[in-house]
Amino acid sequence: MTKLDDRYLIVGLTGRAGAGKDTAADVLCEAHQFYRFAFADPVRAEIMRAFGVDISVFGTDTKERKMDALAISRCTDPDFRMTVGKLGISSQAPRSPRQIMQWWGTEFRRAQNPRYWTNRAGDTLHEAMRRGFRRIVITDVRFRNEADFVRYHNGKVWEIKRATAETVPTNHQSESEIIHIEPDLIVDNNKSMTAFATAVMKAYRTSHA
Incomplete structure (x- = not known):
């Protein structure tokens, strides 16, 4: 880096x-x-792809709201479903964007590699630098x-x-x-x-x- x-x-x-x-x-x-960014930006992007949801679900007014669209069973990533299943969490219950982000970011990706998100932040940081x-x-x-x-x-x-x-x-x-x-x-x-x-x-x- x-x-x-x-x-x-x-x-x-x-x-x-x-x-x-x-x-x-x-x-x-x-x-x-x-230039502004968050470690969680790629978390949101991955969740949007895996659950087929829009960026609007992560808004201030909605991030604590439990949604059927974010039930674990709706996720297309089998590794995430398996990871959360090991926690004893229901796959059918509605979940909030904050809950999914926490599990995806920590129990899923950080457990795979503690530097998973900082590696991506490094890419973002240097792209911002390249842009001036x-x-x-x-x-x-x-x-x-x-x-x-x-x-x-x-x-x-x-x-x-x-x-x-x-x-x-x-x-x-x-x-x-x-x-x-x-x-x-x-x-x-x-x-x-x-x-x-x-x-x-x-x-x-x-x-x-």
């Missing part, structure tokens, strides 16, 4: 679900034309090897902190491992949207210095 040099600024965002990671990325993209982007934000750092990926490329890991997000139960490894990631910066999101945007821009200046 080719390491990026100091001409580039890579920011990886971590934090609990609902903390404001996507909003922080919105601020960076609007203010400083960051020098500021890149990754919106979903959930595992320590993902934080290591960011730092390998001279990047910084920011943790977005929001009190209401801390109260949500963590029922999956992709959420619970976040507590083991040591951030380079903490960005507070407990006040107004304006205050949060200001905090994001302050973190940008600190990381860019």
Whole structure:
């Protein structure tokens, strides 16, 4: 994997679900034309192909909604069906996009190769670099090897902190491992949207210095 040099600024965002990671990325993209992607982007792409669903099912308003279209029995990938079957999970019950993403990303692909998603992120990162982007934000750092990926490329890991997000139960490894990631910066999101945007821009200046 080719390491990026100091001409580039890579920011990886971590934090609990609902903390404001996507909003922080919105601020960076609007203010400083960051290239934005997520480790989960190829997860969604693979699920769309395997279940025959549209990208819209992963929207903010639908990702927690259980759907018949995402029942395990609807999946065309026999290896995924077998993997989830070993967990004792019903193949007929409706599932939410978040549930399928967690199982696909962790129990299925990461179990095959812990670097499965960081390898794909490396491809995306270097394609962005080839296209001329020098500021890149990754919106979903959930595992320590993902934080290591960011730092390998001279990047910084920011943790977005929001009190209401801390109260949500963590029922999956992709959420619970976040507590083991040591951030380079903490960005507070407990006040107004304006205050949060200001905090994001302050973190940008600190990381860019």
